[in-house]
Amino acid sequence: MTTNTVTGGHFITFEGIDGSGKSTQARMLADHLIAEGHEVVLTREPGGSKGAEEIRALVLEGDPDRWSAETEILLFTAARRDHLERTILPALAAGKIVICDRFADSTRMYQGLSRGDLRNVVDQLHDLMIGREPDLTILIDMDPAEGLSRAKSRQTAEERFEDFGQALQDQMRSGFLALSREYADRFRVLNGAGTPEEVATRVMEALAEHLS
Template sequence: MTPPRGRFITLEGGEGSGKSTQARLLAEALSRRGLDVVRTREPGGSEGAELVRQILLSGAAEPFGTDVEALLFAAARGDHVDQLILPALATGHWVICDRFVDSTRVYQGAVGKVDIRLLRALERVVASAAVPDLTLILDLPPEVGLARAAVRGRGAVADRFEREGIAFHTAVREAFLAIAQTDPVRCKVIDASGEAETVAERVWDEVEGRLGAALSPAGAR
């Protein structure tokens, strides 16, 4: 008997908004419910995609422009979707992903000015079979997020996107909020200010409100 498809939840937001922390806390909460959970990230998540991640976040691709960055993100995403996300969903696992297509729409599209027709074509090729059931957009003023990121990465070299200025990150925030307005059924904006546990409660409320019927192994079936 083929198991029912799992659920796919993505977390989005600007630098320092707490996506990785909230992905971990949500995965732990779902696991306590007896659900099988896979936690992953983009760029990355599969062997091939992790190699591309190193190129992208190091800034090595930046001189070639945002069109090339978009192509590299798509290449990484294609491997990630095929090698990890779809197989996990097919076996009934819940997949929690730190960033997905919305990040490309924001960073390379809205802010980087890559033609939306190119981005949509790439999405159709690499991610049409992996549409999130729920996208949680963690919202935080960019100056707060950048301060958090600086503390988190103390002693480390800032990545390709953390090095951008406040105007860039303000545009990123506005673009994520615009996506939420355009697709309110899939996307839910979460106030990411405050302690991680407080934000986790807000996240859980949204997950329970949207996917509550599936929040048990029996319900998922």
């Protein structure tokens, strides 16, 4: 399937619970669009700029109770602001397609929902310091038990949120699905079951639908 109708200056994000395969799908979509001749910036959150990558180590490593939810919101927002200034906005201004593995919707879920009723705080900070939503958000929906098993099998240092256990993943899946209804104009929910190639076909179909 061709996506030659996609234009530059387009902002696409991938969301989902841990282990859903969104990082793989973000990379596969970027590779596909580059092969079609598009200029693509593949990035991630937290991270995507020098300062934001430094903050990434602070929030994804260490004990689960290392930070309060309020502190996490501030850290993630600071990382996102630097990422936005140094990577996302310059790329969009240059007419490039930006594909980002997680963005503000993850903060709405992991900090705004899971660790207290702080969604309003997340949204207020987002409006004040970020002020940008994606053009398209692809939510890879995955069974929480399978996703957690996948995530833990990676055995990296960045397992702080996985260490909260399956209860968090169950809550996050429900929360992401609710968020997809709240922002139905930009969300596309895709079944994450199957091979990476099968899921990638669904991603391409969702992108074509979005652009039609």
